[in-house]
Amino acid sequence: MKEITLLGATGSIGTSSLQVLRLHQDEFHLHAAAACSSVDKMLAIAREFKPHRLAMFDKDSAKKLRQQCLDENLDCEVLEGEEGVIEIAGDGEAAQVIDAIVGAAGLKPVLAAVKTGCEIGLANKEALVMSGRLFFDEVKKYNAKVLPIDSEHSAIFQCLPGGLQRTLGFCDLEKYGVKNILLTGSGGPFRTTPLDELENVTAAQALAHPVWSMGPKITIDSSTMMNKGLEFIEASYLFNAPGETIKILIHPQSFIHSMVAFKDGAIMAQLGQPDMRTPIARALGYPERLESGVNLLDFVQAGQFSFVAPDFNRYPCLKLAIAASKMGQGATTTINAANEVAVEAFLKAQIGYMDISRVCAEVLEKTKHDNIYNLEEIFQADSVARECARKVIGNF
Numbered sequence: 001m002k003e004i005t006l007l008g009a010t011g012s013i014g015t016s017s018l019q020v021l022r023l024h025q026d027e028f029h030l031h032a033a034a035a036c037s038s039v040d041k042m043l044a045i046a047r048e049f050k051p052h053r054l055a056m057f058d059k060d061s062a063k064k065l066r067q068q069c070l071d072e073n074l075d076c077e078v079l080e081g082e083e084g085v086i087e088i089a090g091d092g093e094a095a096q097v098i099d100a101i102v103g104a105a106g107l108k109p110v111l112a113a114v115k116t117g118c119e120i121g122l123a124n125k126e127a128l129v130m131s132g133r134l135f136f137d138e139v140k141k142y143n144a145k146v147l148p149i150d151s152e153h154s155a156i157f158q159c160l161p162g163g164l165q166r167t168l169g170f171c172d173l174e175k176y177g178v179k180n181i182l183l184t185g186s187g188g189p190f191r192t193t194p195l196d197e198l199e200n201v202t203a204a205q206a207l208a209h210p211v212w213s214m215g216p217k218i219t220i221d222s223s224t225m226m227n228k229g230l231e232f233i234e235a236s237y238l239f240n241a242p243g244e245t246i247k248i249l250i251h252p253q254s255f256i257h258s259m260v261a262f263k264d265g266a267i268m269a270q271l272g273q274p275d276m277r278t279p280i281a282r283a284l285g286y287p288e289r290l291e292s293g294v295n296l297l298d299f300v301q302a303g304q305f306s307f308v309a310p311d312f313n314r315y316p317c318l319k320l321a322i323a324a325s326k327m328g329q330g331a332t333t334t335i336n337a338a339n340e341v342a343v344e345a346f347l348k349a350q351i352g353y354m355d356i357s358r359v360c361a362e363v364l365e366k367t368k369h370d371n372i373y374n375l376e377e378i379f380q381a382d383s384v385a386r387e388c389a390r391k392v393i394g395n396f
């Protein structure tokens with residue numbers, strides 16, 4: 001029985017992960033799960049999957065959940081607060097810890113998991129964007145193993161030769177003849193919207209993604225292509241890839257999840273339905289292949305595949321994230337934090353859609369970007385950027 005800990009168990013990736021686990025109850029057991037405040041969903045998880053431990057970031061929610069577990073005689077410890085989430089992530093009982101928490105909140109828990117030397121199923125791209133170098137130094141130090149869940153990075157991982165799959169964070173791409181990483185993206189719901197209409201886009205419009213069904217933050221990020229920008233940074237750390245080797249390609253049908261181009265002219269692609277259960281199953285079962293519940297892609301039904309280069313006037317966030325990637329970890333932490341604050345403000349209708357990129361640009365411009373490395377410096381840069389973003393928003 002392989003013990004799994006699932007951080008962010010009540011979200012979109014968390015729910016898809018549970019769907020895959022449900023298909024393999026003889027092989028996997030959910031050791032522990034964490035969420036922020038979704039008590040009802042956590043109770044349902046406790047009933048069905050019988051985990052040993054649960055943690056809720058929100059302390060009141062933890063108290064409610066603890067009482068309900070007691071009332072139902074569920075033999076399950078409930079921890080609370082950030083410490084509780086970090087404790088279950090790092091208790092060393094799981095063979096694999098999946099980090100599907102959204103945003104910067106996933107960083108400390110996943111680093112605690114890394115220290116146990118387990119497998120890390122990594123969906124939480126923001127953690128890597130903030131700490132890439134430190135994260136992989138820790139992975140090496142504690143002999144942990146990273147299995148990407150972000151669909152593009154899972155695709156790239158699957159296209160890479162075994163020697164590179166085993167050295168994530170330190171890949172020698174040149175040695176294996178890798179010339180380019182082709183990171184694909186759908187282009188989001190506003191790929192063809194006239195540019196002058198973008199200012200007036202509402203949260204409801206931006207939340208309706210044409211292909212993927214995901215949590216609210218990443219859905220907005222997908223529409224601005226900040227998501228692809230964060231993925232660019234994520235890929236640069238995961239595959240030790242210099243910026244100029246990563247090419248971004250818009251592929252609206254989202255059947256090709258990304259590609260790797262080699263120096264002899266060969267290009268490997270990973271294809272499939274746009275369904276996160278496939279990359280989740282790849283991570284959970286690695287090196288074995290698992291049933292995921294996803295049907296095979298029908299090429300005749302899928303029809304035409306098309307590709308177009310991204311237009312930076314339409315997607316200024318993408319341009320900013322690529323620029324931040326070149327500046328280093330101080331800048332990637334900064335843009336990630338500024339974007340989190342801006343997206344939250346946009347969802348609350350405090351700023352307009354195109355203001356998201358304006359906030360990020362202004363925060364990047366107004367803050368200093370030293371080449372930060374340790375956790376303290378990372379969280380310092382994160383909080384400076386958040387404060388600056390709030391001020392910028394206040395002045396709109």
Ligand code: NDP
Pocket residue numbers: 007008009010011012013014034035036037038039056057085099100101102103105123124125126149150151212213214215216217218276
């Ligand atoms: P959701 O918003 O759907 O879910 C977020 C999860 O994180 C919820 O379980 C939430 O709990 C939990 N959470 C939030 N804050 C905390 C905290 N402080 N401590 C513990 N748990 C917390 O997000 P998604 O599932 O869409 O995305 C999760 C991550 O995966 C993101 O980093 C995203 O970029 C990445 N990703 C997502 C994809 C997708 O298809 N959705 C694809 C590729 C990557 P609660 O329900 O209680 O609020």
Ligand code: MG
Pocket residue numbers: 150151152153231
């Ligand atoms: Mg992705």
